[in-house]
Amino acid sequence: MRILPRSIRTRDTLIAAVLAVLVLGITAVGVDLAVRATVKADLLQEIQVAARRSSGGVRDGSLVTPIPDDTGGRILVQVVGPGGHVLDATPAATGRPPVSRLWPSSTVRVRDYVECRGEWPRRECVVIEAIRATTAPDSVVVYAWEPLPSYLVSGLLEVLLGTGVLLFAALAAWITWHVVGRTLGPVAAIRAQLAEISASDLSRRVPQPSGQDEIALLARTANATLDRLERAVGRQRQFASDASHELRTPIAGLRANLEDASMHPEDNDLRAVVDSALRDTDRLESIVTDLLLLARIGTGASAEESIDLAEMAAAEIARRTFALKIRTDLAGDVVVRGVRMQLVRLLGNLLDNAERYADGIVSVEVTSRDGHALLAVTDDGAGIPVADRERVFERFTRLDTARSRGAGGTGLGLAIAREIAHAHGGTLRIEDRDHGTRFALRLPLHT
Structure with a gap:
């Protein structure tokens, strides 16, 4: 059985009210005892003077x-x-029966106490x-007394203190209800917004309050998560779109060649058909591999490490065989943080592109x-017009003239390179140059 309510607002209000009642109740008891002790001590001090x-x-x-009575009948x-007979008294006490039947003994001659008569009220x-x-043995007893204030006898003091406790507890509950309500208001807005976000529209974001408190951090984290989710879904949709668009042509060509060879085997060179099919298959495999890499970049699936860019570049250049002249200017101790295989792929794509058009x-x-950190790859080729410098980073984009489909490649190399750069918190741009093309990769230095 659930004891506390489900609502945080109601639960906090109830806890605040209970704590207020406990704390204020203990305080009220202390105040009650203190008031009674103080009043009794003051009265006792006055009657002791008269009695003695x-x-x-x-x-x-x-x-x-x-x-004689100089208190006006108050004491x-x-x-x-x-024998219990009143032998003498102050004017106000004359004619009254003895105030008390308590008779001090000869060993304890002085007694101070409170005596009550009658029923409430x-x-x-x-x-x-x-x-x-x-x-x-025949000694007389002197009694001096003064009535307690009515608010101590009738329970009025306790009623006032109890009422005060309840009022302050209610005030504490009211304040807690409104404060918690205002505090949780952004949470309710975040929950409502998240409930409306669907897979078909991931562009919406939760309201983000100002400040650095936990709720503001929650909203920022939720929006950052939605950003990552939107990018992941975008990559998935892009992958599906690219695959359906780019794979259709080679698959259709492969199918047409095979169907023609099957229907007219006497008119086709079997080896030529097989060679063509293998080339189409290789191209399909390259496209699928690049698309899968694009889909995985930035997902956090690979472990990062510290990488010396000069050492990585030197190793990649030594591994490859170039038909052109290679010039290097590799400064040491340029360390970044990233996924080695992805950065090697980025450099490889830039080198492939430069070698193809230099x-x-x-x-x-x-x-x-x-x-x-700066990693630049430059070729002395025809160059890229300023108007096309961003377009070359789009998927399956090939420029006219020298940079054409006939030059080879899947059309995904530069798109992959820029995605890797962005996933590592860097940039990849084409910089101005009088002749040729200069690709400049900038990444945060790792210290």
Whole structure:
């Protein structure tokens, strides 16, 4: 069985109210006891003066009748004999029966106490000091007393304190209800927005409050997660779109060649058909491999490590065989953080592109500038017009003239290179150059 309510707002309000009642209740009990003790002590101090003055007068025979009263009847004094008869009293106490039947013994001659009579709401309580004048068996007893205030007798003090506890507890609950409501308001807005976001529209974001508190951080984290989800779904859709678009032509050509060879085997060279089919299959395999790589980039599936760009570039250049002249300018100690296989693929794609379109020289440079690592690959070819410098990074984009489909490749190399750069927090751009093309990769330095 669930004890606490499901709502955080209701639960916090209930807890605040209970804690307020406990704390304020304990405080109220302390206040009640303190008020009673203080009032009783003040009254007792006053009646002790009157009782001891009258007791002294009894012992030395100087007490006059009636007993003088300078309090206006507020403090009453009686001198009572052993038989319970009132022998003397202040004017206000004259004619009254003895205030108390308690008779101090000869060993404990002074007694201070509170005595009550009657039933609520007419109950009366008095603070009494009883003094046995002497130790003689027939000694008289002097009683001095003063009534307790009615608010201590009737329970009014407790009622007021209890009402105060309930009012302050209700105020604490009201404040908690509104504060928690305002605090959780952004959470409700975030929940409502998340409930409306569907796979068909991932562009929406949850409201993001200002500040650096937990709710603001939650909203930022939720939006960052939605960003990653949108990119992942976008990659998935792009993959499906690219695959359906780019694979259709080679598959159709492969099928047409095979059907023609099957229907007219006497008119076809079997070896030529097989060679053509293998070329189409190789192209299909390259396209699928590149599309899968594009889909995986930035997903966090690969482990990162510290990479010296100069060492990586030198190793990749030494591994390859170039038909052109290669110039290198590799500065040491240029370290970045990333996935080695992806950065090697990025450099390989840039080298493939440069070698494909260079006239005779390919240059590779590694250095650091303005807190970033720079890896540049330059060719001395025909160059790329300014208007096309961004378009070449689009998938399956090939420019006219020298940079044509006939030059080979799947049309995904530069798109893959830029995706890898972005996944590593960097940029890949084509920089201005008088002759040829210069691809510049900038990544954050790792220290």
